[in-house]
Amino acid sequence: DAKTTQPPSMDCAEGRAANLPCNHSTISGNEYVYWYRQIHSQGPQYIIHGLKNNETNEMASLIITEDRKSSTLILPHATLRDTAVYYCIVRSKGGSEKLVFGKGTKLTVNP
Amino acid sequence: GAVVSQHPSWVICKSGTSVKIECRSLDFQATTMFWYRQFPKQSLMLMATSNEGSKATYEQGVEKDKFLINHASLTLSTLTVTSAHPEDSSFYICSESIQGARETQYFGPGTRLLVL
Numbered sequence: 671d672a673k674t675t676q677p678p679s680m681d682c683a684e685g686r687a688a689n690l691p692c693n694h695s696t697i698s699g700n701e702y703v704y705w706y707r708q709i710h711s712q713g714p715q716y717i718i719h720g721l722k723n724n725e726t727n728e729m730a731s732l733i734i735t736e737d738r739k740s741s742t743l744i745l746p747h748a749t750l751r752d753t754a755v756y757y758c759i760v761r762s763k764g765g766s767e768k769l770v771f772g773k774g775t776k777l778t779v780n781p
Numbered sequence: 782g783a784v785v786s787q788h789p790s791w792v793i794c795k796s797g798t799s800v801k802i803e804c805r806s807l808d809f810q811a812t813t814m815f816w817y818r819q820f821p822k823q824s825l826m827l828m829a830t831s832n833e834g835s836k837a838t839y840e841q842g843v844e845k846d847k848f849l850i851n852h853a854s855l856t857l858s859t860l861t862v863t864s865a866h867p868e869d870s871s872f873y874i875c876s877e878s879i880q881g882a883r884e885t886q887y888f889g890p891g892t893r894l895l896v897l
Contacts, residue, residue, distance in 0.1 A: 704885075706888075708825075711872075711891070711893075712890055712891065713785075713787075713874045713876075713888035713889050713890050713891045714825065714874070714876075714888045715888070716885050716886070716887060716888075719885065757824075768815060768827050768830060769815075769827070769876075769886055770827070771817075771824040771825040771826075772824060773824050774824065
């Protein structure tokens with residue numbers, strides 16, 4: 671079972687920031703928070719991951735609370751192409767660990 | 782990021798036939814590849830973990846004799862759906878695991894299978 675809880679859907683206006691929350695209250699000390707997204711009929715796309723510090727890359731920012739029980743993915747300027755299902759996943763460090771996908775959040779960016 | 786390809790991108794077959802799906806790592810040598818299945822309006826479900834040169838590890842409830850996985854080289858893993866039936870119609874997606882600092886899985890574009 672997925673160890674994360676996400677709202678099933680969110681809407682965002684084009685050009686505005688999209689803030690996607692994720693609860694992972696049972697996360698353990700060696701588990702990372704990963705975010706992927708899946709645009710309709712495509713394979714998932716890696717976005718970002720972090721352990722406890724906030725992270726930023728060219729796609730998004732990841733804000734992890736101090737107790738690590740929740741996190742927020744921020745798309746600073748959402749575009750129509752960001753419409754997708756966003757998955758928050760916790761997993762242990764190590765490339766061979768499998769990913770367990772929950773239901774994710776369907777983000778719809780509106781013009 | 783890493784690039785993973787799948788072939789074919791979609792396939793239609795008759796019930797009872799077998800279908801092979803290829804997953805290639807185009808710029809990394811992937812020791813481990815994963816196979817997922819996704820039914821309409823559902824999330825991805827891991828089917829099996831494919832290790833180069835060894836037998837695949839299947840998730841509970843996935844029939845290893847029906848979903849044959851071969852990972853003969855570091856850049857190629859294949860999934861064969863044997864004696865396909867309409868209930869096997871799904872979106873099949875592979876991913877590769879890159880060892881090293883990034884420790885991230887990269888996914889292929891998926892293969893849509895329709896069994897008539």
